[in-house]
Amino acid sequence: MNTPAIVARQLTKDYSIADRGDGLRGSLRTLAGRRTTKVRAVDDVSFEIPRGAIVGFLGPNGAGKSTTIKMMTGIIRPDTGDVSVLGVDPARQRIRNAQQIGVVFGQRSQLSWDVPVRESLRLVASIYGVTRADTESVIASAAAELELGPLLAKPTRQLSLGQKMRCEIAAALIHRPPVVYLDEPTIGLDVQVKELIRGYLQRINREFGTTIVLTTHDMGDVEALCQSVLVIDAGRVVFDGAIHDLKDTVEPRRTVIFRRSSGWSEGIVEELNAVLPDGARVEEAQDAVLTVVLDPLTTTSGRVVSAVASRYESDEVSVHEPTIEAVVRQIYAGALA
Numbered sequence: 001m002n003t004p005a006i007v008a009r010q011l012t013k014d015y016s017i018a019d020r021g022d023g024l025r026g027s028l029r030t031l032a033g034r035r036t037t038k039v040r041a042v043d044d045v046s047f048e049i050p051r052g053a054i055v056g057f058l059g060p061n062g063a064g065k066s067t068t069i070k071m072m073t074g075i076i077r078p079d080t081g082d083v084s085v086l087g088v089d090p091a092r093q094r095i096r097n098a099q100q101i102g103v104v105f106g107q108r109s110q111l112s113w114d115v116p117v118r119e120s121l122r123l124v125a126s127i128y129g130v131t132r133a134d135t136e137s138v139i140a141s142a143a144a145e146l147e148l149g150p151l152l153a154k155p156t157r158q159l160s161l162g163q164k165m166r167c168e169i170a171a172a173l174i175h176r177p178p179v180v181y182l183d184e185p186t187i188g189l190d191v192q193v194k195e196l197i198r199g200y201l202q203r204i205n206r207e208f209g210t211t212i213v214l215t216t217h218d219m220g221d222v223e224a225l226c227q228s229v230l231v232i233d234a235g236r237v238v239f240d241g242a243i244h245d246l247k248d249t250v251e252p253r254r255t256v257i258f259r260r261s262s263g264w265s266e267g268i269v270e271e272l273n274a275v276l277p278d279g280a281r282v283e284e285a286q287d288a289v290l291t292v293v294l295d296p297l298t299t300t301s302g303r304v305v306s307a308v309a310s311r312y313e314s315d316e317v318s319v320h321e322p323t324i325e326a327v328v329r330q331i332y333a334g335a336l337a
């Protein structure tokens, strides 16, 4: 049987935060370390990630995504519970773990500040024991796909945010790790750079079966990359599964839009609602656009289209699923609470 790449069981993590009192006295009390409050960042989180999957960790700010990923990478230890990554305990078997993972975390850089990027990449590769020939071939393919060309000769300190992120990704993947973690890999980047990064990650995943875990607030990343998502809210997993199941759980409605340049007659809403199948109703008819919503568990878009076509001709018909953006907005507003 295909064992999962990552297994997390009942992870819990608390942070202690010093209580900040007001004014000088409060600050002194904080310095003296008198009072702390515990914040439960991750609360009994369990999941499995299959080998070769690309999984998105979603959730509002402060939900516990980064803390969970930090436990998966071994940067921090869980207070209770355990993680296994390809059979390795990341916090206890640090060297074995480092060999098999690649990490891109915004605040941490693998690149040397004053050294040309090409030399930085070679240095990182040598730390992982990658042969010279493999290093040069990985740099060449990353340079082509991530458009690093002229950047390789520049020191990291001269790079823009998007340029640096592309180089960080090349560095994190230089030893072709089977598992890769990325924290917000496209945050603040322009659309073209986002697409380069997504394309590179897709290719690595396809070609080498790399398991990729990413946190993101960018639903374009999710649409382009992730087959499944793990939604975390207030430290707990509120959804773990395929994106289409997430859509069906949160917002199962489909929308059928009919366009007719001559417009829709008055009273069409009542007229069509009388003939539409159960589970479908006209939401609105405005100017050229008629919108029908339907519950896919009760009826089909085909039946809706037939019912409307039996009465009216349309110039154009389209069927829409909810966007992942709309679904996630609903989750953050409490739809899965």
Ligand SMILES: Nc1ncnc2c1ncn2[C@@H]1O[C@H](COP(=O)(O)OP(=O)(O)OP(=O)(O)O)[C@@H](O)[C@H]1O
Residues within 6 Å of the ligand: 015, 016, 017, 039, 040, 041, 059, 060, 061, 062, 063, 064, 065, 066, 067, 068
């Ligand atoms: N080093 C720390 N010390 C104290 N509290 C922390 C620390 N890191 C995170 N927290 C708290 O733990 C909770 C979870 O934070 P975490 O960074 O894991 O969330 P996140 O889902 O990654 O959020 P974001 O989308 O904003 O990056 C938050 O309440 C946060 O304030």
